[in-house]
Amino acid sequence: MTASLPVPAPHAPSARAAAERLAGLAVPAGALGRLGELGTWLSAVQGQVPPRPLDDVRLVIFAGDHGVARHGVSAYPPEITAAMVRTFVAGRAGVNALAGAHGVRVRVLDLGVDDDLDGLPPEVGEHKVRRGSGAIHLEDALTAAETAQALAAGRRVAEREVADGAQLLLSGDMGIGNTTPAAALVAAGLGLGAGDVAEVAGRGTGVDDAGLARKREVLGAALERAGERAADPVETLTALGSADLAASVGYVVGAAEAGVPVLLDGLMSVACALTAERIAPGTAAWCVAGHRSPEPAQTLALARLGLDPLLDLGMRLGEGSGAVAAVPLLRSAVALLNDVALLSDLGDLVPTDA
Amino acid sequence: MTASLPVPAPHAPSARAAAERLAGLAVPAGALGRLGELGTWLSAVQGQVPPRPLDDVRLVIFAGDHGVARHGVSAYPPEITAAMVRTFVAGRAGVNALAGAHGVRVRVLDLGVDDDLDGLPPEVGEHKVRRGSGAIHLEDALTAAETAQALAAGRRVAEREVADGAQLLLSGDMGIGNTTPAAALVAAGLGLGAGDVAEVAGRGTGVDDAGLARKREVLGAALERAGERAADPVETLTALGSADLAASVGYVVGAAEAGVPVLLDGLMSVACALTAERIAPGTAAWCVAGHRSPEPAQTLALARLGLDPLLDLGMRLGEGSGAVAAVPLLRSAVALLNDVALLSDLGDLVPTDA
Numbered sequence: 111m112t113a114s115l116p117v118p119a120p121h122a123p124s125a126r127a128a129a130e131r132l133a134g135l136a137v138p139a140g141a142l143g144r145l146g147e148l149g150t151w152l153s154a155v156q157g158q159v160p161p162r163p164l165d166d167v168r169l170v171i172f173a174g175d176h177g178v179a180r181h182g183v184s185a186y187p188p189e190i191t192a193a194m195v196r197t198f199v200a201g202r203a204g205v206n207a208l209a210g211a212h213g214v215r216v217r218v219l220d221l222g223v224d225d226d227l228d229g230l231p232p233e234v235g236e237h238k239v240r241r242g243s244g245a246i247h248l249e250d251a252l253t254a255a256e257t258a259q260a261l262a263a264g265r266r267v268a269e270r271e272v273a274d275g276a277q278l279l280l281s282g283d284m285g286i287g288n289t290t291p292a293a294a295l296v297a298a299g300l301g302l303g304a305g306d307v308a309e310v311a312g313r314g315t316g317v318d319d320a321g322l323a324r325k326r327e328v329l330g331a332a333l334e335r336a337g338e339r340a341a342d343p344v345e346t347l348t349a350l351g352s353a354d355l356a357a358s359v360g361y362v363v364g365a366a367e368a369g370v371p372v373l374l375d376g377l378m379s380v381a382c383a384l385t386a387e388r389i390a391p392g393t394a395a396w397c398v399a400g401h402r403s404p405e406p407a408q409t410l411a412l413a414r415l416g417l418d419p420l421l422d423l424g425m426r427l428g429e430g431s432g433a434v435a436a437v438p439l440l441r442s443a444v445a446l447l448n449d450v451a452l453l454s455d456l457g458d459l460v461p462t463d464a
Numbered sequence: 465m466t467a468s469l470p471v472p473a474p475h476a477p478s479a480r481a482a483a484e485r486l487a488g489l490a491v492p493a494g495a496l497g498r499l500g501e502l503g504t505w506l507s508a509v510q511g512q513v514p515p516r517p518l519d520d521v522r523l524v525i526f527a528g529d530h531g532v533a534r535h536g537v538s539a540y541p542p543e544i545t546a547a548m549v550r551t552f553v554a555g556r557a558g559v560n561a562l563a564g565a566h567g568v569r570v571r572v573l574d575l576g577v578d579d580d581l582d583g584l585p586p587e588v589g590e591h592k593v594r595r596g597s598g599a600i601h602l603e604d605a606l607t608a609a610e611t612a613q614a615l616a617a618g619r620r621v622a623e624r625e626v627a628d629g630a631q632l633l634l635s636g637d638m639g640i641g642n643t644t645p646a647a648a649l650v651a652a653g654l655g656l657g658a659g660d661v662a663e664v665a666g667r668g669t670g671v672d673d674a675g676l677a678r679k680r681e682v683l684g685a686a687l688e689r690a691g692e693r694a695a696d697p698v699e700t701l702t703a704l705g706s707a708d709l710a711a712s713v714g715y716v717v718g719a720a721e722a723g724v725p726v727l728l729d730g731l732m733s734v735a736c737a738l739t740a741e742r743i744a745p746g747t748a749a750w751c752v753a754g755h756r757s758p759e760p761a762q763t764l765a766l767a768r769l770g771l772d773p774l775l776d777l778g779m780r781l782g783e784g785s786g787a788v789a790a791v792p793l794l795r796s797a798v799a800l801l802n803d804v805a806l807l808s809d810l811g812d813l814v815p816t817d818a
C-alpha cells in the first residue's frame with residue numbers, strides 16, 4: 111500500500127437531499143433519533159436517496175496470533191486462535207450464529223495464525239503473512255515488508271468483496287492476546303506514551319488483576335520500545351501491530367476508497383479504523399460504530415474518530431459480533447427513509463395546520 | 465378485569481438450564497453481555513431451552529385522544545391522532561416501515577379516538593370505548609365502567625393474539641397529548657404527588673418551554689385532583705389515564721397471564737407496564753424494555769420495574785417503534801443460544817486446557 115492519499119468524502123448532496131427527505135416524513139422533527147442520522151449517512155455513502163436496501167452485507171474476520179500472548183496478557187492460551195478459526199469455518203462460533211440470524215456473509219482469513227491450519231479451505235490462508243506476529247514489548251511485530259504486504263492484502267480483500275457486490279463491510283478479529291497490540295495502536299494514534307498505558311489497557315476476554323498489571327507492563331514496554339516510530343501510522347503497525355491488524359487497517363482503507371461503508375466492531379476493529387484514518391485521512395467518514403466495547407481504548411479511539419456506537423450491550427466477544435448485531439439498525443434506517451409516507455403525500459389524512 | 469391475582473413467574477428451571485447452556489458455549493464467560501441474559505430470559509418465558517425462534521411477533525397500537533391535548537400540552541393538534549390511525553392502516557407510518565423490515569405484524573385499535581374513523585376496517589374500532597378521554601386536570605379520564613371495559617378489551621386482545629400464534633407481543637401507542645396521562649400514571653405508580661411533576665414531565669413530541677410549563681401545571685392539577693385515588697392502580701386509570709392506556713395495561717397483563725413475553729416501547733408502553741405490575745404483581749417479569757425514551761418518566765418507571773432498555777437511539781416517535789427496532793436483538797439472543805457450538809462438542813478444535 112502506498113500510504114496516505116486522502117479518501118474522498120461521502121456524497122454531500124445526497125446527505126443534504128436525505129436530510130430534506132427526512133424532514134418531510136410523516137414523523138415529528140427529530141423523532142427518529144440516530145436512525146434518522148444513520149439514514150442520512152447511508153444516503154451519503156451510497157450517493158443515493160433514499161438509500162438502497164442492504165441486501166449484501168459481509169464480515170471478514172482477520173485472524174492472527176500475537177507474541178505477547180505467551181507473556182501473561184490473556185486469559186486464554188494462544189492455541190485457541192487456531193481452534194476458533196476452525197470454528198468459524200465450521201459455522202459454529204458466536205458470530206456465525208448472529209450472522210445467520212441477520213443475513214451476513216462471514217469469511218475468515220488467516221493472516222498470522224501460529225498454526226498451519228491443515229485441512230481448511232485454501233482461501234483461508236491465501237493472504238497469510240507469517241506464523242504469529244512478534245511480541246511487541248520485545249521486538250517488532252512485523253518487518254516493514256510484512257506490514258506493506260498485510261496492508262495490501264487487506265485492501266485487496268475489501269476491493270474483491272466490493273467487486274463481488276458487497277454493499278456494507280464489517281471487520282472482525284480473532285487472535286488471543288490481540289487487545290494488547292490493539293491498545294498499543296490506539297495509544298500511538300492518540301499520541302499517548304508509556305506513562306499513559308492505564309488509560310488504554312482493559313481486561314480483554316477477562317484477564318485477572320495480575321494479568322491486567324502484566325498487560326500494562328507489556329504495553330508500556332512496547333510503547334517505550336517503539337518511541338518516535340509511533341508517530342507514523344505504518345511504522346506503528348510494524349512496531350506495535352500484527353499481520354491481522356495491519357490487514358484489517360488495509361481493509362477499512364480499501365472499503366472507503368471503493369466508496370463502500372464499514373460497520374465497525376470492538377476494540378480491534380476500531381483501533382484499525384483509527385490507524386486507517388491516520389494513513390488515509392477521511393476514512394472515518396465511511397465508518398459507523400456498531401457496539402461499545404468495555405475496553406477503554408475503544409472509547410478513546412471512537413471519540414477521536416467522532417463515532418458513537420449504536421449498541422451498548424456489554425458484549426466482549428470480538429469476532430465482529432457487535433457489528434453484526436447492529437446490522438438490523440442500519441436496515442431500520444434504510445426502511446424508514448424508503449417506506450414512511452411523506453407529509454406531502456398524505457393528502458387528506460393529515461390536517462394542513464399540523 | 466378482576467384485578468390483582470399475581471402472575472406466575474417465568475419458568476425458573478428453564479432459566480437455570482439456559483444459564484448452564486450459556487456457560488457451556490464456545491465463548492468466554494460473560495462475553496455475550498445482554499444478549500446472553502436475554503437468551504436466558506427468553507428460555508424462562510418460553511419454558512424451553514434453547515429458546516424457540518421468534519417467528520411470530522406482533523405489535524398492537526392502542527390509539528386514543530386525550531382531553532388535555534386541547535389545553536396546550538402538545539406540539540401537535542389532536543386531529544393528528546385520527547390521521548395517524550389512517551396512516552397505520554395504510555402501512556405508511558414510521559412503525560410500519562420498521563415492522564416491514566423486521567417481520568413484525570402491526571394492528572392498530574381505536575380505543576378512544578375522537579373521530580368516527582369512517583371507512584376503516586371495522587376491526588379497528590371493535591374495542592372502542594369512547595370518543596376522546598377526559599381532560600385529566602379537570603375531570604376523570606374515564607368512568608369506572610369504561611376503565612373496566614378498556615382493561616378487559618386489552619386483555620382480550622392479548623389473549624386472541626396468543627391464541628392465534630403470537631410468540632412475542634409489543635405494545636405501541638398513538639394519541640396526541642398522551643405523554644401527559646402517561647406521566648401521570650408513572651407519578652401515581654411511584655407515589656409522587658403534585659409537587660413532583662417536574663420529575664415526570666418531558667417534552668413529548670417536542671413541546672416548547674411554555675408548553676412544558678403548561679404540561680407541568682396540568683399534571684400537578686391532575687394529581688391534585690386524583691388525590692388518594694392514585695394509590696389504587698385501577699382508580700388511577702379512571703382518574704388519570706385514558707381508554708387507550710387502560711387497554712394497553714390490560715394487554716400487558718393478558719400477555720403475562722398467557723405466558724407470552726412483552727417487548728416494551730417508550731413512555732406510554734412502560735407507564736402501562738408499571739400500572740399492569742401494580743394490578744397484577746409479577747407482570748414485569750414477562751417484560752423486556754426495547755428503547756430508552758428521552759421522557760424522564762419512562763426512566764423512572766423502568767427503574768421501578770427493574771428493566772434496562774436494550775436500545776438508546778434518541779428515538780421519540782412512539783407507535784411502538786422503539787420496541788420494533790429492538791426485535792432483532794431478541795432474535796440475536798435466540799440464535800446465540802441455539803447455534804453456537806458447545807465447548808463439549810468442539811472436540812479436537814479446542815485445547816482442553818482452555
